[in-house]
Amino acid sequence: MKKLDESLIAPLPPFRKLDRAQIREILDQATSRRHDEGTEIFRGGDEADRFFLLLDGVARVVRVLPGGEQVIVRHIPPGQLIGIAPALGRATYPATAVAASEALTLSWPTRLWPGFMSRYEGFATETWATVGQRLDQLHDDMAALATQAVEQRVAACVLRMVNQTGRAVEGGIEIAFPVTRANIAEMTGTTLHTVSRLLSAWEKDGLVESRRKRIVVTQPHKLVLLSGATA
């Protein structure tokens, strides 16, 4: 394996406080891997023998229900830790992670986790912060499912993806990974038909432009209004 550059991870929150020697030490223990779009990074229920840092691309976290239907729990933008079952005191991954776009990860054996937590300043607190944020989002999603109409939930979902991974393109901000209407339906607890109708209506009103698997938000402000956020 070729040597990894220290600048890859030095600026990321979990490693920000570490000196050069520590970064080197971490990188030398890491395995880097490329994941094709649509392939699994790890599978829910499997033994959590490694934890990962998503260097590039977007990871889709999926829970498969007993019935076989799947729910997209969240998307993870680059720079975050995933598969951190050891932080939750678990021996197995709680969910499956799929590369939503071509992705690049670093990973380490889980047995190194305790050492990371104790030896590297800032790693533990960043981990807790990440876990806390994900819990928060989960609570927001539950509240939205219970109280908001479908159009509001879909609007909020699109906005969240834009905020997490959006990049400027001409005419607006584009979600930086491929998303289908079916994907959005799985995230928001509705059907692809309803999502399709909503996006068509928004496009007619000039709020978004979408082609297959691509969504560009042209009027974020109006979407925010639709999402019913804190008036």
Added chain:
DNA sequence: CCATTAAAAACCC
């Protein structure tokens, strides 16, 4: 208001 069903068009390898 929204899910379901059905059918067809549009897209991409």
Added chain:
DNA sequence: GGGTTTTTAATGG
């Protein structure tokens, strides 16, 4: 071409 994605309409809870 053939599978996938998207759109549109009709029906019913």
